[in-house]
Amino acid sequence: MNIIKLFHQFISPRFVYWLSNVIIPYVFVLALILIAFGLYQGIFIAPPDYLQGDAYRIIYIHVPAAYLSLLGYVILAVSSFLGFVWHIKIGYYAARSVAGIGAIFTVIALLTGAIWGKPMWGTYWQWTDPRMMSELFLLFLYLGYMALIVNIRNIDQADRVGSILAMIGLINVPIIHYSVEWWSSIHQGPSIMREGGPSIAPEMLYPLLTSILGFTLLFIFLFLYRLNTMILLRESGARWLKEIIDE
Amino acid sequence: MSNYWLYVIVSYTISASILIIFVWISYSQRARAWQELKKLETKTGIIPKINKYD
Numbered sequence: 001m002n003i004i005k006l007f008h009q010f011i012s013p014r015f016v017y018w019l020s021n022v023i024i025p026y027v028f029v030l031a032l033i034l035i036a037f038g039l040y041q042g043i044f045i046a047p048p049d050y051l052q053g054d055a056y057r058i059i060y061i062h063v064p065a066a067y068l069s070l071l072g073y074v075i076l077a078v079s080s081f082l083g084f085v086w087h088i089k090i091g092y093y094a095a096r097s098v099a100g101i102g103a104i105f106t107v108i109a110l111l112t113g114a115i116w117g118k119p120m121w122g123t124y125w126q127w128t129d130p131r132m133m134s135e136l137f138l139l140f141l142y143l144g145y146m147a148l149i150v151n152i153r154n155i156d157q158a159d160r161v162g163s164i165l166a167m168i169g170l171i172n173v174p175i176i177h178y179s180v181e182w183w184s185s186i187h188q189g190p191s192i193m194r195e196g197g198p199s200i201a202p203e204m205l206y207p208l209l210t211s212i213l214g215f216t217l218l219f220i221f222l223f224l225y226r227l228n229t230m231i232l233l234r235e236s237g238a239r240w241l242k243e244i245i246d247e
Numbered sequence: 248m249s250n251y252w253l254y255v256i257v258s259y260t261i262s263a264s265i266l267i268i269f270v271w272i273s274y275s276q277r278a279r280a281w282q283e284l285k286k287l288e289t290k291t292g293i294i295p296k297i298n299k300y301d
Contacts, residue, residue, distance in 0.1 A: 039259075218266070226277075
């Protein structure tokens with residue numbers, strides 16, 4: 001089987017529907033185990049921070065949520081690109097499926113960041129802070145995309161217009177990541193993905209990495225689950241789907 | 248127990264609630280889509296294309 005044929009099979013809604021149905025339960029169970037283990041280690045086993053005390057434990061939910069809010073947008077933009085440029089149907093389905101998940105993780109990142117900010121910085125929110133504002137802008141991009149696709153009556157047109165917004169908005173992702181380096185911010189700099197390796201003590205870092213992995217799997221579960229629903233709705237006239245329903 | 252724990256507990260409670268509600272919404276959307284397909288198929292013998300989204 002040549003690579004193009006394999007690619008075409010991989011992007012067919014029927015194959016994605018079948019594959020996602022097979023792996024969804026395993027991803028979900030593994031996600032729950034890793035999240036439970038990571039959070040247990042982070043909340044009960046890891047020592048308190050010398051400066052922030054126990055407040056730093058918000059990191060075990062804030063960091064995965066913030067990272068997944070960015071990952072979600074990258075997937076949204078890349079899927080939109082696949083749909084818009086190469087007319088790959090599954091690209092549009094994936095974009096629609098991931099937008100809500102990305103928005104949810106952005107909300108969690110913003111809320112947990114604000115709650116963490118109060119004891120550490122003395123304020124829930126700082127309107128002039130580049131990291132907070134660029135993350136808030138990310139939420140508006142997600143909401144804007146979702147508002148566009150549900151309010152344009154013609155589905156194909158909605159897909160195309162939404163894709164343009166999604167692709168343009170990708171510029172915000174590096175801005176969020178580098179905002180703490182490019183501009184003056186009350187938000188701390190990178191502690192994991194930085195030159196010279198992570199600056200966090202191993203007993204705090206390993207639960208964090210476990211938590212990140214667990215939430216990433218939860219993200220994948222939600223993505224596949226919603227993609228599955230999207231395929232059911234969009235492919236509802238297809239013969240292969242009728243065969244599945246008849247079974 | 249320091250005052251900081253309150254912030255930790257509130258953060259985790261809010262995040263867990265949001266995620267649980269979202270998982271539930273995703274589950275019910277899929278169940279509804281599946282039910283609708285079944286219903287349409289039983290009625291007509293064919294599955295018409297559904298042009299709507301939640």
